[in-house]
Amino acid sequence: MAYDQELKVALLAVARASILTKSVFSAKAKGTISKDDASPVTIGDYGAQALIISAIKKNFPQDEVVGEEEASTLRTDTSLSSKIWELVKDVKLDDAESDSLLGGPISSESDMLDAIDAGNSAGGNKGRIWALDPIDGTKGFLRGGQYAVCLALMVDGEVQVGVLGCPNLPVDDSVALTEDIGAAATDKEGYGVLFSAIKGQGANSQPLTRKAVGKGHAITVSKITDVSQAVLCESVEPGHSSKGDNADIAAKLGITGKPVQMDSQAKYGSVARGAGDVYLRLPVRKDYVEKIWDHAAGDLIVREAGGEVTDVQGKRLDFSRGRTLTENKGVVASPKNVHAEVLAAVKEVLGAKTSKV
Known part of the structure; x- marks a missing residue:
């Protein structure tokens, strides 16, 4: 069906990037919120953007990307660039076929920087353009609360495919929201979900894992009347x-x-x-x-x-x-x-x- 391949690539790319952000938080989060130094936000943002854009360009080389980050700082701050590269080069999925679809690991630090800079599209109402936020919810990410890796494909200005990777939301769609949902979370079983949709085909959710992605199961908004x-x-x-x-x-x-x-x-x-x-x-x-x-x-x-x-x-x-x-x-x-x-x-x-x- 239309956009099935785009959805599959987007799901896998977001899953791989989400895995990177989780590893960054576990290893490096110290409570800083600066985005102009070697903070976990910076490392996670750049790393996730590199992984996702690399996967898009491998599969859809003519597509443009509107990304939040650009790599000029990394090209002068070689120490920071090296730290990000050390994380990016080792991230992969457990499913070899899925990892291969994404192009496998990025081959060099230079390619990583080029991938980040490929998010420089001006957007607009013509052609195929992806909108990418590698870490949406900076402070949520830092406190171990809610954040999302976000990717959408727009065709002639209309969103056709959307994927959200939410590492700290419960997998179970029936779990009620609680007041502490934005507080510190732990990387335990039952958390991490991928939401997705293709225009005209409904919305789905599935667990966020290192394995191959499936169709997921259908989700709907609440049936509230009052x-x-x-x-x-x-x-x-x-x-x-x-x-x-x-x-x-x-x-x-x-x-x-x-x-x-x-x-x-x-x-x-x-x-x-x-x-x-x-x-x-x-x-x-x-x-x-x-x-x-x-x-x-x-x-x-x-x-x-x-x-x-x-x-x-x-x-x-x-x-x-x-x-x-x-x-x-x-x-x-x-x-x-x-x-x-x-x-x-x-x-x-x-x-x-x-x-x-």
Whole structure:
């Protein structure tokens, strides 16, 4: 079927990159949050981007990639580059056929740097372009909480394939979200999940492992009818979403449960599998523009699971405008049957706020 090969490559590439990020955290995380030194974030970001872009270029050499990182720093900081190379060169899957499909290990440090720099596409509405966030949820990654390795294929500006690797979410789709979901996690059995979707074919989840990937099993958003009973997901970081507005919207909807705070597109995955019901990411300032790699995969996966994703005005997210969502403000994700109700509350709260300015 259409895009089956792209999905398989994306799943394997994200799985391999997720394995690298887990090894980086286990070996090197010290609590630092700097992205301009040899911190685990830097090492994990660069390493994961190199692995994923290398796999894409091996299988689809003409495709472009919009990646978050570029390698100019590594080309001058040879010590840091060497540290990343030592990790990247040894990462492989247990299944030889799957590893071969990805092109096997990257052959040299120079090739690793070239792969990272191949994420320099400007994006747009023509051709095949992948959107990649090698570690979405920097602080979640560092605290052992939620983060995601995110990859989506856009064709002529429309997302066709999406994959999220969430190493610290439970495999079991029926597990409820708890308040400590964003806190320190341990690499134990039953954690690590891959979410995926092809446009028009539904959404799936499967365990994140070193083995060959399968089709997974179908997931759907929750069948909630009373929005006052909804589990609300929001970012941990106040700089990513207006928590005051979130609280006002929850109050208007009659939601009394405490919001579940978690980093990254793991929130999209949680809504898609029905563990969470509503995800709000509301603008914190007028000039803030979202990056396409922070939303492309999650947007498709939620919609293919039976949900709806719009901005705060009810417009679909537009990934055809380049590297950012210039035509959109904020994000509202929920099951389709309650989306209009949630969106009305969002507009009412934000509208009242604007009228007072």
